[in-house]
Amino acid sequence: xxxxxxxxxxxxxxxxxxxxxxxxxxxxxxxxxxxxxxxxxxxxxxxxxxxxxxxxxxxxxxxxxxxxxxxxxxxxxxxxxxxxxxxxxxxxxxxxxxxxxxxxxxxxxxxxxxxxxxxxxxxxxxxxxxxxxxxxxxxxxxxxxxxxxxxxxxxxxxxxxxxxxxxxxxxxxxxxxxxxxxxxxxxxxxxxxxxxxxxxxxxxxxxxxxxxxxxxxxxxxxxxx
Numbered sequence: 001x002x003x004x005x006x007x008x009x010x011x012x013x014x015x016x017x018x019x020x021x022x023x024x025x026x027x028x029x030x031x032x033x034x035x036x037x038x039x040x041x042x043x044x045x046x047x048x049x050x051x052x053x054x055x056x057x058x059x060x061x062x063x064x065x066x067x068x069x070x071x072x073x074x075x076x077x078x079x080x081x082x083x084x085x086x087x088x089x090x091x092x093x094x095x096x097x098x099x100x101x102x103x104x105x106x107x108x109x110x111x112x113x114x115x116x117x118x119x120x121x122x123x124x125x126x127x128x129x130x131x132x133x134x135x136x137x138x139x140x141x142x143x144x145x146x147x148x149x150x151x152x153x154x155x156x157x158x159x160x161x162x163x164x165x166x167x168x169x170x171x172x173x174x175x176x177x178x179x180x181x182x183x184x185x186x187x188x189x190x191x192x193x194x195x196x197x198x199x200x201x202x203x204x205x206x207x208x209x210x211x212x213x214x215x216x217x218x219x220x221x222x223x224x225x
Contacts, residue, residue, distance in 0.1 A: 023046055023049040023050070023051060024044070024046070025041075025044060025046055025049070025051060025054075026049065026050075026051050026052075026054070029051070029054045034053055034054050034055065035054065035055040035056075035057070036054070036055070036056050036057070036059050037057050037058060037059075038057070038058045038059065039056075039059045039060075040059070040060050040062070041059065041060065041061045041062070041064055042062050042063060042064075043062070043063050043064065044061070044064040044065065044066075045064075045065045046064070046065065046066050046069055047065055047066070047067050047068060047069065048067070048068040048069060049066075049069045049070070050069065050070040050072065051069065051070070051071050051072070051074060052071075052072040052073055052074070053072070053073050053074065054071075054074045054075075055074065055075040055077070056074070056075065056076050056077065056079050057075075057077040057078060057079070058077070058078045058079065059076075059079045059080075060079070060080045060081075060082070061079070061080070061081045061082070061084050062082045062083060062084070063082070063083050063084065064081070064084045064085075065084070065085045066084065066085065066086045066089055067085050067086065067087045067088055067089070068087075068088045068089070069086075069089055069090075070089070070090045070092070071089065071090070071091050071092075071094050072090075072092050072093065072094070073092070073093045073094065073115075074091075074094045074095075075094070075095045075097075076094065076095070076096050076097070076099045077095075077097045077098065077099075078097065078098040078099070079098075079099050079100070080099070080100045080102070081099070081100070081101045081102065081104050082102045082103060082104070083102070083103045083104065084101075084104045084105075085104070085105045086101075086104060086105065086106050086109065087105050087106065087107040087108055087109075088107065088108045088109070089106070089109055090109075090110070090113065091109065091110075091111065091113055091114045092113045092114075093113070093114070093115045094113075094114045094115060095114065095115050095117075096114060096124040096125050097124055098123075098124070098125070099124065099125040099126075100125065100126050100128070101125065101126065101127045101128070101130050102128050102129060102130070103128075103129045103130065104127075104130045104131075105130070105131045106127070106130055106131065106132050106135065107131060107132070107133050107134055107135070108133070108134045108135065109132075109135045109136075110135070110136045111135060111136060111137050111140065112136055112137070112138055112139065112140060116140060116141070123142060123143070123144040123145045123146065124142065124145075125145070126145065126146035126147075126148070127146060127147045127148070127150050128146065128148045128149060128150070129148075129149045129150065130147075130150045130151075131150070131151045132147065132150050132151065132152045132155055133151060133152070133153040133154055133155070134153070134154050134155070135152075135155050135156070136155070136156040137155065137156060137157050137160050137162075138156045138157075138158055138159060138160065139158070139159045139160055140160045140161070141160065141161040142160065142161065142162055142165070143161055143162065143163045143164055143165070144163070144164045144165060144166075145162055145165045145166070146165070146166040147165070147166070147167050147170050148166055148167070148168050148169060148170065149168070149169040149170065150170045150171070151170075151171050152170050152171065152172050152175055153171065153172075153173045153174055153175065154173075154174045154175060154176075155172070155175040155176070156175070156176045157175060157176060157177050157180050158176050158177065158178040158179060158180060159178065159179045159180065160180055160181070161180075161181040162180065162181065162182055162185055163181055163182065163183040163184060163185065164183070164184045164185065164186075165182070165185040165186070166185075166186050167185060167186060167187050167190050168186055168187070168188045168189055168190060169188075169189045169190060170190045170191075171190075171191050171192050172190060172191070172192050172193040172194075173191075173192040174192075174194075175193065175194075177193070177194070177195045177196070177199075177200050178196070178199055178200065179199060179200065180195075180200045180201070181200075181201045182195070182200055182201060182202045182205050183201055183202070183203050183204060183205065184203075184204045184205060184206075185202070185205045185206070186205070186206045187205060187206060187207045187208070187211075188206050188207070188208055189208050189211075190207075190208070190211065191211055192214075193211075193214060194214065195214070195215060197215050202215075
């Protein structure tokens with residue numbers, strides 16, 4: 001597993017100035033009918049802002065900071081986020097389709113607040129080399145989701161459907177799996193998962209041989225060398 005790249009942190013003075021400034025992104029969106037198509041955003045600092053009803057299609061965000069911001073009823077279609085900080089972002093009634101996150105920090109996000117279509121035919125987003133600690137996917141149906149080479153500590157996957165997911169090389173320390181569908185999910189080279197084989201559906205899922213011994217933790221047995 002490659003090393004995680006931490007997203008740069010802002011200084012206290014940068015944080016204060018960005019919170020006092022109005023949202024440049026919201027102002028720009030108002031001039032363009034609240035939609036952006038094939039736009040490149042570099043180095044935006046939009047901390048603790050509220051953005052509502054904006055549609056982004058085929059847009060790329062690089063080295064942007066959106067910590068503690070609220071995206072309300074926004075749409076993200078075929079967008080890409082690279083080395084962005086979106087920790088503690090709120091996404092009420094947002095829609096996601098084909099969104100990629102790479103080397104991003106996404107700590108403490110409740111993804112259950114987004115608007116999820118029951119007729120989704122493709123994974124709404126993928127995460128590669130991201131930090132997803134303390135996120136919630138409780139009860140969501142996100143088949144074929146990609147969470148690859150990520151830190152996913154204390155993440156709630158209970159009662160969700162993640163069939164055919166790609167969870168390779170991800171660290172799942174203290175994450176919760178319960179009544180979770182993981183049919184044909186790929187946990188190759190993933191680590192530190194605690195999955196009760198009697199309380200989750202894991203038929204045809206893939207696990208690395210050395211780490212798969214963790215699946216026996218739910219059994220009242222003693223393993224001998």
